[in-house]
Amino acid sequence: MTRFSNRIDRRFAALAEHGRKGLIPYVTAGHPDPAWTVEIMHALVANGADLLELGIPFSDVMADGPVIQNACAAALEQGMTLEKVFAQVAEFRARDSDTPVILMGYMNPVERCGLETFSRRAAGAGVDGLLIVDCPADEAVETRRVFAEHELHQIFLVAPTTTEARVERMAPLAGGFIYYVSLKGVTGSAALDAGALAPAIGSIRDRSDLPVAVGFGISTPAQAEAVAAVADAVVIGSALVSQLDQAETETAAIEIVTEYIGGIRAALDRCGDAVAAEARA
Amino acid sequence: MVEVAEKRTVSSADPRQALPDASGHFGAFGGRFVSETLMVALEELEAAWRKYRDDADFQAELDSDLAHFVGRPSPLYLAERLTAHAGGAKIVFKREDLNHTGAHKINNTVGQALLARAMGKKRVIAETGAGQHGVASATVAARLGMQCVVYMGADDIKRQAINVFRMKLLGAEVISVESGARTLKDALNEAMRDWVTNVDDTFYILGTVAGPHPYPALVRDFNAVVGREARRQCVEEYGKLPEALVACVGGGSNAMGLFYPFIDDEDVAMYGVEAAGRGLSGLEHAASLCAGRVGVLHGSRTYLLDDDAGQIRHTHSVSAGLDYPGVGPEHAWLKDSLRARYVGVTDDEALEAFHLCTRKEGIMPALESAHAVAWAIKQASRMTPDQVVLLNMSGRGDKDIHTVADLEGISI
Structure with missing residues (x-):
């Protein structure tokens, strides 16, 4: 068990207290333009995001679909580095000291930086959690230890293929929240079966007290609402990134965030109201 | 005098040939650094590998294929x-x-295809660089009547046109990978993405001793x-x-x-x-x-x-x-x-x-x-x-x- 609590724990506690469903948008740091990233992060919060997931661009995003591959490639072409990701988080923190920030990425850039240096810089910049896609719980002994020294949660994925025995083993190692991958496939894949979610999430809840967020394949307000009926939070990734891809200016990017994320927020709030009403009744 | 008896089985007393360890590591190397979605598929593959590597019927069929089909x-x-x-x-x-x-590639694809069949998988996928592994995969898929998809970097497709055509003649679908450096590493990324998506019915015939455990050991054993x-x-x-x-x-x-x-x-x-x-x-x-x-x-x-x-x-x-x-x-x-x-x-x-x-x-x-x-x-x-x-x-x-x-x- 993790012995510390940080912004992620406080945020989920507050959400639970207010009967509000969490909204976790993902953007790739430096996409579509490195100069816009911090303003996009603020706009996401202003329009209803509760936690932010920021992708560290990588050359070989094995678990991501074409949308995030292209976003990573575009960010790298514009000179994005890990240093710049930390700088963006620090700049965001200057105006927002409450919203949790999770970095999502792959192992090799973390190892190249050095686990200790990476953790110190991440914590110093104001990061709260790490989701290393190609570092399952089985390989996470060292990362968990060092991240924890810096009060950073390592967040793990649970997939539809994950057996109950694995969830059992993983649960005590997980920090922050459990990220349930709602479908087999890479990020941004098509079909989401909301009906199959309830038993899967129930199985996780039987084994862990952590909040459960659901991501991969959620793009419409209706899908978000359906998922939120059973989950604590909803992650919106590729759908947002592909819309941001169309933005030619920072103003346009902010407008996309306002409209799209605002729409998802409204859907989640309908769900939250129903939960609150049920609780009152 | 050197002791030269042929060794077929791995002695567990030996620290070198006994690797990888139970968690798939060769000392500090190896392991299983993949998305959670693939972990159970890799565990299943490992269980099948351990089972059939000591299975007399499986080994007899493999030996027969190596003799009569591979030569x-x-x-x-x-x-x-x-x-x-x-x-x-x-x-x-x-x-x-x-x-x-x-090429040597067929030793591994014959073995993995038999494993795929034993595991009840009907579709095989592969990555290829020079095209040799793609051809070897398409060949065994043709023989066992399995659907075969081969991922190949767009640049490699250009420089290995003959092998691309061979794969198509064998009935495989060759998918051109346009991302990244458009070579072998990108083909491997794309094959992994396919596997994550179609993990229930698909067997990934990885062509080299790289990748997550058990592939490095599995491919080594077949070669x-x-x-x-x-x-x-x-x-x-x-x-x-x-x-x-x-x-x-x-x-x-x-x-x-x-x-x-x-x-x-x-x-x-x-x-x-x-x-x-x-x-x-x-x-x-x-x-x-x-x-x-x-x-x-x-x-x-x-x-x-x-x-x-x-x-x-x-x-x-x-x-x-x-x-x-x-x-x-x-x-x-x-x-x-x-x-x-x-x-x-x-x-x-x-x-x-x-x-x-x-x-x-x-x-x-x-x-x-x-x-x-x-x-x-x-x-x-x-x-x-x-x-x-x-x-x-x-x-x-x-x-x-x-x-x-x-x-x-x-x-x-």
Whole structure:
């Protein structure tokens, strides 16, 4: 068990207290333009995001679909580095000291930086959690230890293929929240079966007290609402990134965030109201 | 007197041949660095591998396929004129180029296809660089009536047109991978993405000793028939084990197949030959063991080529099969434990060896294998005529004639 609590724990506690469903948008740091990233992060919060997931661009995003591959490639072409990701988080923190920030990425850039240096810089910049896609719980002994020294949660994925025995083993190692991958496939894949979610999430809840967020394949307000009926939070990734891809200016990017994320927020709030009403009744 | 009985089973008392450990690590290397979605599929694959590796019926069917479909055992051939040219130790070829489909790759695909069938999978996928593994996968899929999809980098598709057509003739669907460097590493990424999506009915026939556990061990085991035969044949022919083994290393499957049965024979030196491309001092090469550092790529911790930010670098080699920025984790472990030595051969040296071997022996090596030929000549020249350098002639050069012609400005 993790012995510390940080912004992620406080945020989920507050959400639970207010009967509000969490909204976790993902953007790739430096996409579509490195100069816009911090303003996009603020706009996401202003329009209803509760936690932010920021992708560290990588050359070989094995678990991501074409949308995030292209976003990573575009960010790298514009000179994005890990240093710049930390700088963006620090700049965001200057105006927002409450919203949790999770970095999502792959192992090799973390190892190249050095686990200790990476953790110190991440914590110093104001990061709260790490989701290393190609570092399952089985390989996470060292990362968990060092991240924890810096009060950073390592967040793990649970997939539809994950057996109950694995969830059992993983649960005590997980920090922050459990990220349930709602479908087999890479990020941004098509079909989401909301009906199959309830038993899967129930199985996780039987084994862990952590909040459960659901991501991969959620793009419409209706899908978000359906998922939120059973989950604590909803992650919106590729759908947002592909819309941001169309933005030619920072103003346009902010407008996309306002409209799209605002729409998802409204859907989640309908769900939250129903939960609150049920609780009152 | 050297003890030369053929070893088929792995002794658990031996710390070297017993690797990987239970969690799939070779010392600090290897492991299972993949998305959670694949973990259970890898656990299932590992269970099947452990089960069938000791299953007499499965092994009998595999042996029969290797004999009648692949054409094993492949001969051991004394390259007399190349030996004379080098002026030192005898240069002996293990003729994997004579296998069905023209390379060592078929040893592994025959084995994995039988495993796929035993696991009830109807669809197989594969990545390919030079196209040899893609052809070998398409071949076994055709024979077993399985659907086959091969991922291949767009640049490799251009330089290996003949193999692309062969795969299509065999009924495989070849998907051009346009992302990243558009070579082998990107094909592997794309095959992984396919597998994540279709994990229920699909078997991923990985072509080299890289990737997440159990692939490095599984692919090694299916290729180790090369080393077992070579060991026995060398003793029969020369009354002793070879003094040195030489094999080219991209991902490292042909080298691992040759090396593995000799790992405990401390007196047998092992040389893995990497693609030094346009020189190791620059960035245009694919020599991850000679010039790389430890990181995580394609599911395992190993030596790889990246920049200071940890981004995987674009590599270069005249040979598509060696043009890969990582390497199998067991090679990383053999390097660090000093059991094997890894060296580089440039494009020019490999091309020179390609011509020399073709003219002097009437054997046209694959450009991959030509790297090993170049080093074997160098190595033999430093040794004495009573000694033996055993080289894995991992594939034949027919697929490369367009590349060679292009490089020399000849249109055919």
